[in-house]
Amino acid sequence: MSAAMVDLRDVHKSFGSLKVLRGVDLRVARGEVTVILGPSGSGKSTLLRTVNHLEKVDSGSVRVDGELVGYRQSGDRLYELREREILRQRTRIGFVFQHFNLFPHLTALENVVEAPLSAQRRPKAEVHRLAVRLLDRVGLADKKDVYPGQLSGGQQQRVAIARALALEPKVILFDEPTSALDPELVGEVLDVVKDLARSGTTMIVVTHEVGFAREVADTVVFMDDGRVVEQGPPAQVLDAPRHERTRVFLSKVL
Numbered sequence: 001m002s003a004a005m006v007d008l009r010d011v012h013k014s015f016g017s018l019k020v021l022r023g024v025d026l027r028v029a030r031g032e033v034t035v036i037l038g039p040s041g042s043g044k045s046t047l048l049r050t051v052n053h054l055e056k057v058d059s060g061s062v063r064v065d066g067e068l069v070g071y072r073q074s075g076d077r078l079y080e081l082r083e084r085e086i087l088r089q090r091t092r093i094g095f096v097f098q099h100f101n102l103f104p105h106l107t108a109l110e111n112v113v114e115a116p117l118s119a120q121r122r123p124k125a126e127v128h129r130l131a132v133r134l135l136d137r138v139g140l141a142d143k144k145d146v147y148p149g150q151l152s153g154g155q156q157q158r159v160a161i162a163r164a165l166a167l168e169p170k171v172i173l174f175d176e177p178t179s180a181l182d183p184e185l186v187g188e189v190l191d192v193v194k195d196l197a198r199s200g201t202t203m204i205v206v207t208h209e210v211g212f213a214r215e216v217a218d219t220v221v222f223m224d225d226g227r228v229v230e231q232g233p234p235a236q237v238l239d240a241p242r243h244e245r246t247r248v249f250l251s252k253v254l
């Protein structure tokens, strides 16, 4: 069993003949923030989606908090878990998408309480108190009864973060959480993610925000062409990259 909160070993994934992940190893320690950078199409989103079994791996293994994701092992054989078990695992792996994916017909508060009530069957009063606290934490205490359509993109994304936190996940995965936002709204969302980092939330963040990576990441991973090309502390990967491909990428984005 691994001490890492997230542990990927030799993960391969293809779509038809397109090899998108070509043997990825990734370990994220408890309480640490890993930022994944890389060119468009390098496999970052696909990698993130394998962590909660939104994509099934072709080979290799994914573990979260020591538990194999999506499969049960018996002897040498792997059996895919039933849908219900997969959904149970997903409740402990938060996911924040580029496009928020809030329910438009539910208020901010109702969006936050939905999964803890339906998937975790926790007591209503407790979940409501938690949701009010979380909306306050993301700076939206006064918006709890407002529908997503009346919120800015940055506010919607902050509701989505509160919704992920409400499941009390072991890790939160962020897939380009600010890419769909107007530039002036990026900072308010990154500030919430920074606050989570300070409080010791384990996170994997796919982003193009190199400044954020420098400030917040414990580990920066640079991916290219389905492989982890380089990983290490921000000062190493961003300021003294060892690989030519990392240098070329950074020279384009910095």
Ligand SMILES: Nc1ncnc2c1ncn2[C@@H]1O[C@H](COP(=O)(O)OP(=O)(O)OP(=O)(O)O)[C@@H](O)[C@H]1O
Pocket (backbone or CB within 6 Å): 015, 018, 020, 038, 039, 040, 041, 042, 043, 044, 045, 046, 047
């Ligand atoms: N469900 C799918 N079916 C077929 N091809 C896919 C699927 N999902 C992703 N791909 C392809 O896999 C490759 C990697 O995509 P992925 O989204 O993981 O890259 P990325 O590094 O996150 O890129 P970006 O920064 O543009 O989001 C791309 O060529 C993409 O078109």
